[in-house]
Amino acid sequence: MPLALKTCSTIAEAGAALKDGGARYIGGGTLVVRAANEGDVSLSTYVRSTDPVLSAIKVEAGRATLGASVTMSSIARHPDLSAIAGAAKAVGGPAIRNMATVGGNLFAPAPYGDFAVALLALDATVHTTTGDFGIEDFLAGRDGKVVASVSFDVPSAEKFRFAKISRTKPKGVSVLSIGAVLEPDANGKVKSARIALGCMADRPIRARAAEKALAGATLREEDVAPAVAAVGEGVQPITDAIASAWYRAEVLPVHFRRLLLE
Amino acid sequence: MAKVPVQFTLNGEEKAEFVDSGATLIKVLRDKLGDTSPKGGCNQGTCGSCSVIIDGELKLSCLTLAETCNGVEILTNGGLAKDGVLHPLQRSFIDEFAAQCGFCTSGMIMAAKALLDRNPNPSREDVVDALSGNICRCTGYEPIIRAVLTAARSNSQNAA
Numbered sequence: 441m442p443l444a445l446k447t448c449s450t451i452a453e454a455g456a457a458l459k460d461g462g463a464r465y466i467g468g469g470t471l472v473v474r475a476a477n478e479g480d481v482s483l484s485t486y487v488r489s490t491d492p493v494l495s496a497i498k499v500e501a502g503r504a505t506l507g508a509s510v511t512m513s514s515i516a517r518h519p520d521l522s523a524i525a526g527a528a529k530a531v532g533g534p535a536i537r538n539m540a541t542v543g544g545n546l547f548a549p550a551p552y553g554d555f556a557v558a559l560l561a562l563d564a565t566v567h568t569t570t571g572d573f574g575i576e577d578f579l580a581g582r583d584g585k586v587v588a589s590v591s592f593d594v595p596s597a598e599k600f601r602f603a604k605i606s607r608t609k610p611k612g613v614s615v616l617s618i619g620a621v622l623e624p625d626a627n628g629k630v631k632s633a634r635i636a637l638g639c640m641a642d643r644p645i646r647a648r649a650a651e652k653a654l655a656g657a658t659l660r661e662e663d664v665a666p667a668v669a670a671v672g673e674g675v676q677p678i679t680d681a682i683a684s685a686w687y688r689a690e691v692l693p694v695h696f697r698r699l700l701l702e
Numbered sequence: 703m704a705k706v707p708v709q710f711t712l713n714g715e716e717k718a719e720f721v722d723s724g725a726t727l728i729k730v731l732r733d734k735l736g737d738t739s740p741k742g743g744c745n746q747g748t749c750g751s752c753s754v755i756i757d758g759e760l761k762l763s764c765l766t767l768a769e770t771c772n773g774v775e776i777l778t779n780g781g782l783a784k785d786g787v788l789h790p791l792q793r794s795f796i797d798e799f800a801a802q803c804g805f806c807t808s809g810m811i812m813a814a815k816a817l818l819d820r821n822p823n824p825s826r827e828d829v830v831d832a833l834s835g836n837i838c839r840c841t842g843y844e845p846i847i848r849a850v851l852t853a854a855r856s857n858s859q860n861a862a
Contacts, residue, residue, distance in 0.1 A: 442724065443724025444704065444723045444724060445706075445724060445767055445769050445770070468765070469765045470747050473726065473765040473766070473767065474745075474746050477726070477764065477765075486724065486767065488770075532747075533835020533836070534813060534831070534832055534835050535750060535753055535760045535813070536747060538759045538761055539761055539765065539766075610834045611834040611835060
């Protein structure tokens with residue numbers, strides 16, 4: 441099956457090109473070209489866009505806007521994004537990070553999509569050609585959407601935590617990943633928390649029971665126990681070559697606890 | 703099958719070819735241009751043996767479409783030696799016995815070069831991180847890490 445590449449100067453054009461059967465959007469190619477290499481015959485046209493909005497990184501008044509073609513390595517080395525650099529650095533190895541894009545990560549199926557987990561914890565807004573969506577809504581209905589950029593308030597470094605758990609280190613596919621934004625109150629207790637989990641469903645999800653249990657708690661071992669016990673509520677982890685659903689569910693509270701206590 | 707024109711610089715030389723649409727860069731480099739230094743290991747982006755350097759950035763040629771490479775500068779391991787003189791990294795890989803079967807070697811050297819071009823004085827941790835996208839079945843990695851650190855040290859000695 442001959443493959444074609446269609447390069448569009450605007451994302452609107454790319455959106456139109458995607459209506460053709462067999463067309464798939466290509467960012468860095470780490471997922472789509474891999475699929476073609478593995479013999480996915482449903483793919484016949486790669487569609488990409490060189491629209492300048494896609495490669496822009498803007499950080500203004502504490503709010504970051506990342507174009508959908510921005511790579512993990514550009515995020516990792518951006519001076520104003522050091523608070524979340526760890527999440528970008530968690531994706532793949534050095535070559536993958538030079539290719540992997542924000543947009544690609546948003547559409548990546550579990551066990552991939554670690555950066556999307558971070559974006560969920562950051563409560564990002566996803567700007568598409570068909571409107572702006574809160575990231576949770578976006579993740580629930582990704583099909584057919586064309587992403588221009590994502591935006592989020594950049595947290596201070598102490599508020600943002602991220603852990604990617606993999607069998608091989610320093611780089612490997614996720615057993616699970618956890619993103620957390622913890623807002624402290626005046627007494628050093630947790631005022632509010634956003635906890636995002638990767639590989640615990642077919643998309644990154646929020647651990648709302650754990651978030652509730654953290655409200656008003658300190659980050660001392662005894663105080664986080666209820667949240668740790670609740671973090672697995674409602675999860676339906678995937679089973680794949682990396683780990684079984686059972687294993688993922690077993691170790692989730694362990695790694696969540698370590699993340700809170702670090 | 704439609705052919706598309708592609709033009710880029712490969713190891714300093716201008717190349718212009720008609721390639722199959724949708725062809726990956728590794729296919730074009732190996733089969734069209736005769737540069738077999740990038741190796742087709744996994745074709746999935748997980749082994750790193752196909753690594754090349756495009757416009758100064760380490761990339762995987764098995765996942766790169768050749769027709770997205772118009773106007774770029776591509777470096778492969780095959781182009782590192784100049785007039786028969788090995789690149790310091792190639793030299794140190796030999797001296798430190800960092801190659802056994804040699805399949806990962808090109809990719810390792812590309813990853814190491816990408817590191818040293820950015821960070822001429824890496825720590826061991828920096829080296830491990832820089833090589834984290836390259837898999838080796840033979841050496842157990844230690845000789846490779848040593849080779850990169852040795853090359854870095856000899857570079858800085860030469861520069862001093």
